[in-house]
Amino acid sequence: MKIRSRTEVTIEKHEIRTIKVSSGNGSTFCKTCNEQTMSLTPEQLASLLHVSVPEIRRQIDASEIHLANSNGGTGLICGRSLETNESLDPPAFRITAAG
Numbered sequence: 001m002k003i004r005s006r007t008e009v010t011i012e013k014h015e016i017r018t019i020k021v022s023s024g025n026g027s028t029f030c031k032t033c034n035e036q037t038m039s040l041t042p043e044q045l046a047s048l049l050h051v052s053v054p055e056i057r058r059q060i061d062a063s064e065i066h067l068a069n070s071n072g073g074t075g076l077i078c079g080r081s082l083e084t085n086e087s088l089d090p091p092a093f094r095i096t097a098a099g
Helices: 042-049 053-061 079-084
Strands: 016-021 027-030 035-040 067-069 075-078 092-097
Touching (some): 027 067, 027 075, 042 075, 075 079, 079 092
Antiparallel strands (some): 035 075, 067 075
């Protein structure tokens, strides 16, 4: 009688994109995360993801990503929400200050 052995190997691939933003955007306080975070405009994120701004707005409305308002009151997307969001493609972004 022959005994067979079988080995399964599972490989997971995780991709993280690092985005360097200019000091013009900089750090913004996010009330949801309760911390300083780097941020992007909806237009910048739409361009990076190759999707439309309405699609970004849909993700904001669905709480997939959230806004962190800047001092000027403009809606900026919280960088922390991009780092933890698994529904994005690629799945994770890390936003850092350029320089």
